[in-house]
Amino acid sequence: MSPLLGLSIDDTLGKLLMATIDKLKIKKSERSNASSCVNNITAKVVTHLKQNVNWCKDIERLRTGSYYENVKICEPDEFDVMRSIPVDVALKRHPNKHALHRFLNEDKTIQASEMLSEFRDAVKEAVQKLPCRSKQTCIKKKPRCPAVTLEVKMEENGKTISIDFVLGLKVHRASWPDFTKDGFKIETWLGKKEKANMKHRPFYLVSKYEGKGHTDAWRISFSHVEKEILKRHGHSKTCCEDVGYKCCQYLFSQRGRLQIQEDVQILLLSCKDHPSPCVCYKGNRQQVAYSQLAICFQQLLEDFVQHLRKCHLPNFFIPSHNLLRQASPSSCDFLANEIEFQLNNNFLIFS
DNA sequence: AATCGCTAAAGGGG
DNA sequence: CCCCTTTAGCGATT
Known part of the structure; x- marks a missing residue:
């Protein structure tokens, strides 16, 4: 597009969005500080679990959450680390020999609450064994939250970061459960081949508290697949995910009154319904990219508003599950x- | 099970 | 726009 045409309102908006993204970026030094601290602690916790808890021998570290999806904004202050135990057919065939056998209920389901409390105690022990830093580290118990949360005050800058340890079971089976069959519609923008690839990934079961603590329950998690989609999305040069996601996140943190855990899903749903207008802003900061960026972002927010008006936002993988329930x-x-006000007023919030 | 080496991706400086 | 540094993630090796 020729500069002689001048700036349209969309170009201006696109530039505003880009500037906002730059403001939200995590500083390299902050990232370095925080990750060395987090990696240090998680490595020690995982070795302790491997050595001291018999059913944790094969435990794996899975980095999930916004930081590891490269969509964390402002400060690197929240890290999610899933500790997953591979569960295989051996548990079904030889339940008595498996390390997890004592957690089995009579109906062959796995007791979440018992495992969770052993997990929590073991993490506590591991934290107590930590060297000098232990004074700066404490475990927080959030009500109704199954994660074991560490709060760590960093020596370097005195800032506090939190690390969530989540207990999960890794299930590798031929296919995903039936209730996912109408979801995960990534064909429209990533293609069938990619979808088939990702369907071969295992899925995770994450413990959760149901009711007053002692009902056993597991929630299915596809965070590793979400992460992969976001990554591929960038590769395919059709992305708007960084700007869309970050700005949504920004709206949430400034104005949000909802507790939506899976906010990446808003982005995924929008990609499914409107794959075409997305244009990658990376490596192409020409004017044409700015206007398309703005259009894409507006589309995303309009989609979200529609869902909010209906109080209905289906889980991307499990459409029957309403995240706004x-x-x-x-x-x-x-x-x-609030979002409509921003849409109609050139995003005053970013100025 | 731990370590090393490689690559991709992101921030940041020039 | 290119180049350098750092982290994450994977696989091979021991």
Whole structure:
């Protein structure tokens, strides 16, 4: 596009969005500090678990969450680390020989609560064994949250970061459970081949508290697949995910009144329904990219507003599961109004 | 099970 | 726009 044509309103908006992204970037030094601290602690915790808990011998570290998806903004202060135990057919065939056999209920399901409390105790022990830093480290118990959360004050800059250890079971089977069959529609923008590839990945079961603590329950997790989609998305040069996601995240942190855990899903749903207008801003900062960036971002937010008005946002992998089921209509409307206000006022929030 | 080496991706400086 | 540094992630090796 020729510069003689001048700036349209979309170009201006695109530039504003780019500037906002730059502001939200994590500083390299902060990232370095935080990751060395987190990696140090997680490595020690995982060796302790391997050596001291018999059913944790094969435990694996799985980095999940926004930081490891490269969509964390502002500060590198939250890290999610899943500790996963591979579960294989051996458990079904020879339940008595498997290390997990004592957690089995009579109906062959696995007791979450018992495992979770052993897990929590073991992490506690590991943290107590940590050297000098231990004074700066404490375990937080958040109500109704199955993760073991560490809060660590860093020596370098005095900032506090939190590390969530989540207990998960890694299940490798021929296919994913039936209730996922209408979800995960990535064909429209990533293709069938990619979809088939990803369907071969295992899935994870993450412990959760149900009711007053003692009902055993597992929630299915596809965070590793989400991560892969976001990564591929960038490769395919059709992405708008960084700007869309970050800006949504930004709106949440500034104005959000909802507790939505899987906010990446908003992005995934929008990609599914509107794959075409997405244009990668990376490596192409020409004017044409700015206007398309703005269009793409507006589309994403309009999609989100529609979902909020209906109080209905299906889980990307499990369409029958509504992520907004616990949000009140008034809070959904509140957020929808806020977003519409920003849409109609050239994103005052970013200026 | 731990270590090494390689590559990709991102931040940042020039 | 290119080049350098750092981290993450994977696989091979021991």
